[in-house]
Amino acid sequence: MTTFRVFRPTPDPDAAPRGEGGLSRRPESLDGKRIGLLWNAKVNADIYLHRLEELLSTQYRGLEFVHAAKPTASKPMEPEVLDEMRTCDLVVTAFGD
Numbered sequence: 001m002t003t004f005r006v007f008r009p010t011p012d013p014d015a016a017p018r019g020e021g022g023l024s025r026r027p028e029s030l031d032g033k034r035i036g037l038l039w040n041a042k043v044n045a046d047i048y049l050h051r052l053e054e055l056l057s058t059q060y061r062g063l064e065f066v067h068a069a070k071p072t073a074s075k076p077m078e079p080e081v082l083d084e085m086r087t088c089d090l091v092v093t094a095f096g097d
Helices: 045-059 081-084
Strands: 034-039 064-069 090-094
Touching: 034 045, 034 081, 045 090, 064 081
Parallel strands: 034 064, 034 090
Antiparallel strands: none
8 A cells, every 4th residue: 555645835834933943034015125036947937937027017116126047846946046136135936737
């Protein structure tokens, strides 16, 4: 008999509070923020990130987008890409297929 272990993709409620080693704090507004869009080279994830940029640009003012890509989904980003993402107020990544 095969056993499957199911993981719930939500934060552990007993984990550290936002901004204290756990999840990052959410900004009160995205107006004027620098947003990193990190593509992991998966099919269609780039389409999602492009559409997200379009939607956010219509809802918030003064956004700056930083586009970056990983060589493949299974490899970490290059150090210079990580340095560039660190300059952002927040980063969004996407998985496709």
